[in-house]
Amino acid sequence: xxxxxxxxxxxxxxxxxxxxxxxxxxxxxxxxxxxxxxxxxxxxxxxxxxxxxxxxxxxxxxxxxxxxxxxxxxxxxx
Numbered sequence: 001x002x003x004x005x006x007x008x009x010x011x012x013x014x015x016x017x018x019x020x021x022x023x024x025x026x027x028x029x030x031x032x033x034x035x036x037x038x039x040x041x042x043x044x045x046x047x048x049x050x051x052x053x054x055x056x057x058x059x060x061x062x063x064x065x066x067x068x069x070x071x072x073x074x075x076x077x078x
Contacts, residue, residue, distance in 0.1 A: 035072030
């Protein structure tokens, strides 16, 4: 199950914590990539699970993409 979840996270570009760490709290994690496309950091946001929405996920993904761009990563076009 863990392998399947890791594979799904890699394919979709983010990972979700669905109250595994703490009841009522969720988290989204996204990679931060350098100019070569290597993951050099991660960005995560935690909030009450009831507040999670597609917008929350999209904003976190965008923030990770912007951080990556500042490090020179442009979707494979460095």
